[in-house]
Amino acid sequence: MTTSNPAPPPPRRIRISLKDRQFAGLFWQIVVVGITVAIVAWLWSNTVHNLSVRRISTGFAFLGREAGMPITDTWIPYSPKDPYLRAFIVGLANTLRVAVIGIVLATVLGTIIGVARLSSNWLLARLAAVYVEVLRDIPLLLQLLFWYVLMQGLPAARAAWKPIEGVFLSNRGLILPSVPIEAGQLWVIGAAVIGLIAFHVVRKQLTARQLLDGRPRRIWPYALAFVIGLPMLTSLALGVSWTITKPELRGFNSVGGLTLAPEYFALLIALVTYTSAFIAEIVRSGIQSVHRGQWDAAMALGLRRGFVLQHIVMPQALRVIIPPMTSQYLNLTKNSSLAVAVGYQDIVSIANTTLNQTGQAIEAIAIIMLVFLTISLGISLFMNWYNARIALVER
CATH class of the missing domain: 1.10.3720.10 (MetI-like)
Structure with missing residues (x-):
């Protein structure tokens, strides 16, 4: 006696309708994005065409040309001959x-x-x-x-005002003492940042313990070790010399310091x-x-x-x-x-x-x-x- 295999069920038909909220939301998002892209593309092509008709150059090639503009106040080396x-x-x-x-x-x-x-x-x-x-x-x-x-x-x-020693205030601005920053000083500053982070972590732990048992903990030894001791040891190990440049009034202007x-x-x-x-x-x-x-x-x-x-x-x-x-x-x-x-x-x-x-x-x-x-x-x-x-x- 032979048994026949049952017929497979008919395939389900997936009906897509705008009444489906998920599909409708995706559909309208695609429509809005398409319209936006089309408007931007039309505006861009129209602008480029109008500029070319009036023989106005476009593009960012000008960034490589010599600037020729003076910039007086900058912390980055700059010359008018730069691009x-x-x-x-x-x-x-x-x-x-x-x-x-x-x-x-x-x-x-x-x-x-x-x-x-x-x-x-x-x-x-x-x-x-x-x-x-x-x-x-x-x-x-x-x-x-x-x-x-x-x-x-x-x-x-x-005739600048001198509120404290080494500080001058005039119509040329505020002039402060400065410390020249080189590679060694940057390492010391990095150590100070690491020390501050470590001190912050330790302080949070000590504060959490104090909130649990009510017993105050001394924080100053950790501040002395991390915030002051770590940068000082780094400075001594690298042999970094710290010099303070004080401004001096010479003639109609000042020399040195941070202006x-x-x-x-x-x-x-x-x-x-x-x-x-x-x-x-x-x-x-x-x-x-x-x-x-x-x-x-x-x-x-x-x-x-x-x-x-x-x-x-x-x-x-x-x-x-x-x-x-x-x-x-x-x-x-x-x-x-x-x-x-x-x-x-x-x-x-x-x-x-x-x-x-x-x-x-x-x-x-x-x-x-x-x-x-x-x-x-x-x-x-x-x-x-x-x-x-x-x-x-x-x-």
């Missing part, structure tokens, strides 16, 4: 000088002002409130022009003071978002107010502070483009000069957009990573 690419690199470095140093100083100053606004000292709290309200309500451009005019109104270099040009100094002061006023309000609101019971419980355990603020309140307030703080960092970076108003040669100023000399308007503007987009995305990625790192984890 435009070198000039743009110098402009980028000048922009980063303002953005990075401005972010650090604005964060420190804004945090101090924000904490001062919550001080029990009536006079200190009122002064901090006046600082915030005044600087927030005056446009940044006016503040920048105010500081620049104030710098220009200072005495000449030969902060009046344009850079005015721009930095304006950006730091203006942005710190907003950061102060962010810090104040972040601290006030932590429930008052956290303060009361910590004070009932006999903990010092500074310890409570640093190790209990601030870690919780950071979850509220970080997102709006990111926006202020981005604003400071983009506001640095106002440097053109006082003649500081950042990436925008270099691009404007290049545009006038070469007529490469599209390329120059594209470089500016790319630079600020890259810096802003870098800041956003770092701050988002940090925000995710300190976020509460559900258990």
